[in-house]
Amino acid sequence: MSDKKKELKPNTYKFDTLSLHAGYQPHKNAGSRQVPIYQTTSYLFDDVDHAAALFNLERGGHIYSRISNPTVGVLEERVASLEGGTAALATSSGMSAIFLTVMTLCEAGDHLVVSSQLYGGTVNLFRLTLPKFGIKCTFVKPRDTEGFKKAIQKNTKGIFGELVGNPGNEIMNMPEIAKIAHEAGIPLMVDATYQTPYLCKPFEHGADIVIHSLTKWMAGHGSSMAGILVEGGKFDWMQNDKFPTMTKPYEGYHGLSFAEEFGPTAFTMKARAEGMRDFGPCLSPQNAWNVLQGIETLSVRMKKHCSNAEEMVKYLMNHESVAWVSHPSVPDHPDHELAKKLLPNGRGSMIAFGIKGGKEAGVAFINNVKLASHLANVGDTRTLVIHPASGTHSQMDEATLKFAGLSHDMIRLSVGIEDIDDIKNDFEVGFRAARKPRLVSNQ
Amino acid sequence: MKFKVNNNEVYASTGGRPFDKKKPLIIFVHGSGLTHMTWVLQTRYFAFHGYNALAVDLPGHGLSGGESLKSIEEMADWVSAVIDAVGHKEASLVGHSQGCLVTVECTSRYPDKIKTLSLMGGAGAIPMNPQLLSLAENNDPKAVDLMMDWAHGPAGHFGGHPVPGLYHINTGTMLAKSRTIQNTLGVDFRACDNYKNGFEAAKKIKCPTLSILATDDKMCPVKEGKKLAALIEGSQVDIIDNCGHMMLLEEADRVLSVLKKFITTNYPPLSS
Numbered sequence: 001m002s003d004k005k006k007e008l009k010p011n012t013y014k015f016d017t018l019s020l021h022a023g024y025q026p027h028k029n030a031g032s033r034q035v036p037i038y039q040t041t042s043y044l045f046d047d048v049d050h051a052a053a054l055f056n057l058e059r060g061g062h063i064y065s066r067i068s069n070p071t072v073g074v075l076e077e078r079v080a081s082l083e084g085g086t087a088a089l090a091t092s093s094g095m096s097a098i099f100l101t102v103m104t105l106c107e108a109g110d111h112l113v114v115s116s117q118l119y120g121g122t123v124n125l126f127r128l129t130l131p132k133f134g135i136k137c138t139f140v141k142p143r144d145t146e147g148f149k150k151a152i153q154k155n156t157k158g159i160f161g162e163l164v165g166n167p168g169n170e171i172m173n174m175p176e177i178a179k180i181a182h183e184a185g186i187p188l189m190v191d192a193t194y195q196t197p198y199l200c201k202p203f204e205h206g207a208d209i210v211i212h213s214l215t216k217w218m219a220g221h222g223s224s225m226a227g228i229l230v231e232g233g234k235f236d237w238m239q240n241d242k243f244p245t246m247t248k249p250y251e252g253y254h255g256l257s258f259a260e261e262f263g264p265t266a267f268t269m270k271a272r273a274e275g276m277r278d279f280g281p282c283l284s285p286q287n288a289w290n291v292l293q294g295i296e297t298l299s300v301r302m303k304k305h306c307s308n309a310e311e312m313v314k315y316l317m318n319h320e321s322v323a324w325v326s327h328p329s330v331p332d333h334p335d336h337e338l339a340k341k342l343l344p345n346g347r348g349s350m351i352a353f354g355i356k357g358g359k360e361a362g363v364a365f366i367n368n369v370k371l372a373s374h375l376a377n378v379g380d381t382r383t384l385v386i387h388p389a390s391g392t393h394s395q396m397d398e399a400t401l402k403f404a405g406l407s408h409d410m411i412r413l414s415v416g417i418e419d420i421d422d423i424k425n426d427f428e429v430g431f432r433a434a435r436k437p438r439l440v441s442n443q
Numbered sequence: 444m445k446f447k448v449n450n451n452e453v454y455a456s457t458g459g460r461p462f463d464k465k466k467p468l469i470i471f472v473h474g475s476g477l478t479h480m481t482w483v484l485q486t487r488y489f490a491f492h493g494y495n496a497l498a499v500d501l502p503g504h505g506l507s508g509g510e511s512l513k514s515i516e517e518m519a520d521w522v523s524a525v526i527d528a529v530g531h532k533e534a535s536l537v538g539h540s541q542g543c544l545v546t547v548e549c550t551s552r553y554p555d556k557i558k559t560l561s562l563m564g565g566a567g568a569i570p571m572n573p574q575l576l577s578l579a580e581n582n583d584p585k586a587v588d589l590m591m592d593w594a595h596g597p598a599g600h601f602g603g604h605p606v607p608g609l610y611h612i613n614t615g616t617m618l619a620k621s622r623t624i625q626n627t628l629g630v631d632f633r634a635c636d637n638y639k640n641g642f643e644a645a646k647k648i649k650c651p652t653l654s655i656l657a658t659d660d661k662m663c664p665v666k667e668g669k670k671l672a673a674l675i676e677g678s679q680v681d682i683i684d685n686c687g688h689m690m691l692l693e694e695a696d697r698v699l700s701v702l703k704k705f706i707t708t709n710y711p712p713l714s715s
Binding site: 007008009010011012013021022023024025027028052053056057058059060061062068069070072073076077078080081084085086087088089090233234238253254255256257260261262263264265268269272 | 456458459460461478480483484487488491506572574575578585588589591592598600601602603604605606607608609610612613614617618621685695696699
């Protein structure tokens with residue numbers, strides 16, 4: 001009788017609990033409270049039958065750490081749980097996660113529609129390297145939602161973009177672009193490195209594959225390289241004949257059809273069985289463990305990253321040396337409203353701003369800040385700065401820089417979790433140095 | 444593979460091997476609202492070791508056509524029709540949860556056809572919580588979330604899937620939401636709630652029977668599973684510690700090794 005009165009509620013674990021516990025059962029690991037680091041290349045088979053069953057995907061388990069590893073497996077499950085995904089596959093870096101995703105999806109002769117505002121390395125992968133494998137890409141500006149639709153061709157196998165573009169902070173209208181992709185019967189792949197699942201869960205907005213450079217906020221401490229692809233499990237690979245490598249019998253596993261056999265986890269299973277076997281960009285167990293330590297405090301850190309970022313936005317907007325500030329929390333940012341919808345827990349800690357005095361002032365600023373680190377990374381606990389046109393995106397020509405939304409006065413700032421006053425004081429030193437050459441030349 | 448039963452297309456996974464009429468047949472019957480994919484860690488082994496392993500999608504579920512069947516009795520007849528449709532005279536049955544009700548009923552109705560029966564998380568009756576039933580019948584996704592919560596034991600809630608990288612609560616959720624909830628889970632829950640013949644059917648079963656039960660199973664507790672097993676002559680019982688109702692995922696290796704021993708002993712494979 002009491003059941004009728006009491007509303008039933010699922011008691012599955014919530015985000016902060018999953019960040020600490022998902023993917024790991026101590027009683028199966030000698031009671032070790034901390035996730036053990038399985039520093040091993042390979043795993044004993046019980047007998048020949050057991051070995052054959054593992055090789056043939058008849059049962060779960062580990063064979064060789066290039067394919068899977070128990071420590072890495074905990075990380076994979078943990079991220080899948082946090083994203084609301086069915087499965088995940090960790091890789092040695094974010095770039096290898098993107099490459100593995102594309103190579104699992106595409107064959108020579110295929111085409112992708114890609115957002116133009118991406119990390120420079122990703123741009124080069126899509127623009128220069130993938131064509132060498134026979135995979136061509138059409139770039140579309142992230143705010144040009146209709147442009148994504150127009151760029152789809154008969155041989156298009158997916159749409160790829162960073163939810164919030166690097167470094168210009170332009171936001172893709174993910175729900176609308178997901179609709180476009182799904183109407184065309186292709187998946188939407190989203191690099192959500194800047195957001196982490198704490199700020200946005202792309203599967204809730206229509207994405208099918210989520211990719212992270214775990215090196216950034218997920219690990220959070222600037223210590224370890226890692227990447228991951230996560231599968232949402234909703235995309236129906238069998239709805240059309242666009243994905244024969246997912247749906248048709250695969251010679252490499254005795255005629256296995258990944259889509260029929262593994263359904264909502266088919267993409268990850270193929271990426272592991274084929275991609276990790278053949279390309280081998282495996283994550284070391286030590287780095288997986290380091291990333292797990294970071295994830296334990298993800299929500300705590302992201303709150304501080306975001307609050308510090310919003311303070312810095314206010315500071316920069318009122319600073320005489322700053323020409324412009326781009327961050328989704330700024331009310332006149334073109335994607336401000338979209339950001340409120342997609343990033344309800346915070347708008348992230350990446351800020352782009354223009355320094356008065358252009359490239360020369362930018363260089364002086366970068367060379368004179370002392371607390372902020374000048375390096376090619378983002379998402380560290382420490383504040384990081386770089387001048388993209390001469391750093392992360394320096395391999396681009398003038399036209400590509402413009403298309404990617406970069407300018408010579410742009411400074412990319414990854415706000416850390418130091419005391420906010422110390423960051424501001426450091427920036428004052430940088431701004432003073434940036435003003436000096438101009439003051440001199442004005443005299 | 445695809446074939447027809449009662450003019451409706453049926454999808455059944457063959458565990459990655461082509462169907463071969465010479466090999467003995469094992470039919471795997473999934474639980475409420477789920478699909479053939481719940482069996483992936485059992486079927487592939489049998490398919491590569493001398494059996495035809497058919498993990499069926501019940502009508503209206505997964506990749507099968509037609510509408511969901513409204514009673515356990517209809518599902519039991521349908522399983523018998525599957526055996527005929529694939530050109531076999533007999534089969535070994537494996538059921539999970541609702542699939543146990545179906546396979547118990549089928550075995551009692553067609554004793555000459557069924558050679559062994561394996562029950563996972565089974566009971567003689569599965570009365571539904573009225574609120575859960577109502578949520579499912581009203582297409583509320585909360586019904587799936589509640590089912591996934593109750594179906595996994597405390598350990599299973601942390602994950603630890605035997606296949607690296609898979610997170611089974613989300614995978615199960617996605618399977619149960621892959622088609623319209625009220626047409627799959629809603630119909631199945633109502634069929635379970637209505638079914639009252641389990642204990643009587645069990646008394647008629649004479650073939651070798653195995654019950655795999657789990658100590659943390661909230662949906663079909665060990666006590667209920669034992670009650671059913673006690674009515675089946677010579678029935679074997681295997682109890683898995685620290686595991687919930689989704690034992691075929693939570694403790695896939697243990698389930699496979701128990702199942703392997705039982706089936707190969709009582710219904711030998713075609714030797715290669």
